[in-house]
Amino acid sequence: MATYRAKFNSPMSVEEAFSFLADFSNAPEWDANTKSSDLIEGDPYEVGAQYRVVTAFAGRDLTLTYETIEIDRPNRVVLRSGTGMAAIEDVMEFEADGDGSIVS
Numbered sequence: 001m002a003t004y005r006a007k008f009n010s011p012m013s014v015e016e017a018f019s020f021l022a023d024f025s026n027a028p029e030w031d032a033n034t035k036s037s038d039l040i041e042g043d044p045y046e047v048g049a050q051y052r053v054v055t056a057f058a059g060r061d062l063t064l065t066y067e068t069i070e071i072d073r074p075n076r077v078v079l080r081s082g083t084g085m086a087a088i089e090d091v092m093e094f095e096a097d098g099d100g101s102i103v104s
Contacts (some may be wrong), residue, residue, distance in 0.1 A: 007104045014094045014101040018074035021092050022101065024051045024066055032049065047071055053081070064088070 025042035027037040032038040035054045042049035049050045054061050070078035081088045093104045
């Protein structure tokens with residue numbers, strides 16, 4: 001299984017960064033491969049929220065359903081999607097860094 005890890009500093013506070021990234025409907029604003037992401041069920045800040053995500057993959061559009069499977073506000077959020085080709089799990093963790101935050 002392939003793993004991709006990234007860590008970056010954000011000028012947003014931990015709470016602001018968490019609120020922005022945990023609501024996966026914002027994914028097109030921070031992921032260049034995501035064409036659209038719409039909340040289709042639930043509350044974006046609760047386990048069970050579901051999103052319909054259209055992403056560019058291997059030269060074509062792929063529609064996925066992501067589900068929030070873990071939330072520990074404002075420290076961690078985990079979303080999962082699965083298709084016949086792959087299982088995808090996005091884990092985002094947040095820590096304070098002065099007035100901003102570090103997102104992993």
